[in-house]
Amino acid sequence: MFSSDPNAMGMLIRKLESIAFLSEEERQAIQNLPIRVQALRARQDIVRDGDRPSQCCLVLEGWAVRYKLLSEGRRQILSFHIPGDIPDLQGLHLHTMDHSLATLTKATVAFIPHESLLDLTTRYPTLAGIFWRETLIDAAIFREWVTSMGRRSACERIAHLFCELYLRLEAVGLASEHRCEMLVTQIELSDALGLTSVHINRVLKDLRQRELITLKSRNLTIEAWNELTRTSDFDPTYLHQRRPVA
Amino acid sequence: MFSSDPNAMGMLIRKLESIAFLSEEERQAIQNLPIRVQALRARQDIVRDGDRPSQCCLVLEGWAVRYKLLSEGRRQILSFHIPGDIPDLQGLHLHTMDHSLATLTKATVAFIPHESLLDLTTRYPTLAGIFWRETLIDAAIFREWVTSMGRRSACERIAHLFCELYLRLEAVGLASEHRCEMLVTQIELSDALGLTSVHINRVLKDLRQRELITLKSRNLTIEAWNELTRTSDFDPTYLHQRRPVA
DNA sequence: CGCGCTATTGAGAGAGCTCAATGTGCGTGG
DNA sequence: CCACGCACATTGAGCTCTCTCAATAGCGCG
Structure with a gap:
């Protein structure tokens, strides 16, 4: 053991x-x-x-x-x-x-x-x-999540979370080229972001239509990193990673 | 110096x-x-x-x-x-x-x-x-705040925050008998709780009418501690204070 | 004792919720 | 290897909690 x-x-x-x-x-x-x-x-x-x-x-x-x-x-x-x-x-x-x-x-x-x-x-x-x-x-x-839940729209929250998870996965070698696994259901996303799964679904549809992301069978591709970070106010400083990320 | x-x-x-x-x-x-x-x-x-x-x-x-x-x-x-x-x-x-x-x-x-x-x-x-x-x-x-922002109503959030601040003030000798100073404006409350100050105002009015709290010129009295903790799902465990509080 | 910030209240709007029905994909077992 | 079942995803319609805009009142500080 x-x-x-x-x-x-x-x-x-x-x-x-x-x-x-x-x-x-x-x-x-x-x-x-x-x-x-x-x-x-x-x-x-x-x-x-x-x-x-x-x-x-x-x-x-x-x-x-x-x-x-x-x-x-x-x-x-x-x-x-x-x-x-x-x-x-x-x-x-x-x-x-x-x-x-x-x-x-x-x-x-x-x-x-x-x-x-x-x-x-x-x-x-x-x-x-x-x-x-x-x-x-x-x-x-947690502070960033408080900020998201308090002052970000549903769309911004989802986009922000995807950016965070991508960078964290990348930092341990589990993601690259703006692609990663996203091993969560829409229900879990909703419980994390303080929304309902129905609303998550509609916002994801919107993000796909705006060609910011592709998300299919648990595989996320961030198609437009810069635009996604811009629309969600994402600044990676709070992750305090050792080397600055592109 | x-x-x-x-x-x-x-x-x-x-x-x-x-x-x-x-x-x-x-x-x-x-x-x-x-x-x-x-x-x-x-x-x-x-x-x-x-x-x-x-x-x-x-x-x-x-x-x-x-x-x-x-x-x-x-x-x-x-x-x-x-x-x-x-x-x-x-x-x-x-x-x-x-x-x-x-x-x-x-x-x-x-x-x-x-x-x-x-x-x-x-x-x-x-x-x-x-x-x-x-x-x-x-x-x-922060975790408790994430929980409040994500899954608690405006009323629960305010009540929960008042319970938290009261206990923290009490722990350092700045409050007792369910009374304390609450040195925040409604605008600051709204920026903390992810609401608008207009809505904070209305919910405070409701909490006063239900005789759960008195709040006047920065002085808070929790008139019904048990009911306030019950309605806001407040459990002080997360404060990890050394001695359990009454 | 007046200025400025804060509190209060009203009316209308909107982001996100609820309820409900249907579609889809995948793991399991025959 | 296919069929079934279940959980998850998707979509529609109507509703509510909270927001926005706006106007007025009140209080504290200089």
Whole structure:
């Protein structure tokens, strides 16, 4: 069950290197983290609101979401997570979950004990800073989402989200040439963007007709990157990626 | 200009003790941080989107906000900050501001050099964890705001925000008995909640008529705490305060 | 004690929602 | 390899919550 699969940690290292510099020693220390790899079905809860987890979940394959449930069946998706992400890294210092984490697609994840991560941050203060930075970027993305939900139209919100996800996928080598997988249904998009799936559908139709995007069977192509970023007010600064993107 | 005013740091210590335990030695180390205290007018920018600050801003008196500006004069307020808060603590590991910070009211703030804070986190790893925790709670509040903006009605959003601000003020000794100052205009409320000030006005009228709140000349009284939390789906877990609140 | 910003109220409009029906694609099992 | 079933996507019609525009009132600061 427990192993030190270099391939598994490769994804985490690639992700961290997209936001900070890692020394060889630090890379090695990450490689040596004990992990338990697990295959999960689509739409399966990993951690639930109210839980007090003792490990973090690293996404290796597939997509995950964090979400909150409200009264009357309302749901809000808080974030999308792709390979390389540790969606519940905040658990290191917040002991009670204030939301849930679930897979969106069939996925492979690796669980890392909190104690191993905390030990790592003690031994490598620079790495502690990098993991801290990772959670700060998480917060920066929430700020951008607050902005979208508060002051952007449905069309701008969708376009903005596509730009964000494309750049995040590109940063870990899962996208290029303005093409990527978009492993979400219109229902999930609506729960993330505070809209209804019916309205999402109509806006997507409009974006297609304006030839800004192609989206078919989970494959997104951004046909006009500049125009899409312009109409959605997209500025990648908030992703705090290490190298500026074209 | 630089000093070690024990009173100034008292506010920060009170805030940190509302979310974590501090040892005497740690309290002392915080007291010894070099600070530059400054009085500011209302509605004055402290740090701007795009800046690369070399210090953090601790609020001592008055309220501050973080905000983003969009095209066509749109503004989104991202968070409200009260005494004891360090609204730009993320600057320790995110070097470019992705939003602005400004006073809302006349305010007193203390600036703390990044290098002093980073040095503190190196010498006191436990304190590093506590500051990290502080930024994680910041993110938890953003998550709750995303949820509000996405899936709560105007009325629920306002009620939820009032509950949040009351508890945060209470945690640092600035509120009790369900009364507190609410140092925001309806325009600022609208920019925080993604609504218009006209609509805020109408919903406030409704909340008053239902005798849930009294709000007059910046003084808020929550007349029916239980009902207000119920109607707004408010669960204080996300604030991750150290002692559960009544 | 008057100016300017904030609060309040009315009337009409619009972005996005609800309800509902139909079409489509894909995974599963025979 | 094909047929079935189910979840997802698409479209239409009518509605509502919130917005826009606009006018007036009130309050706090200089």
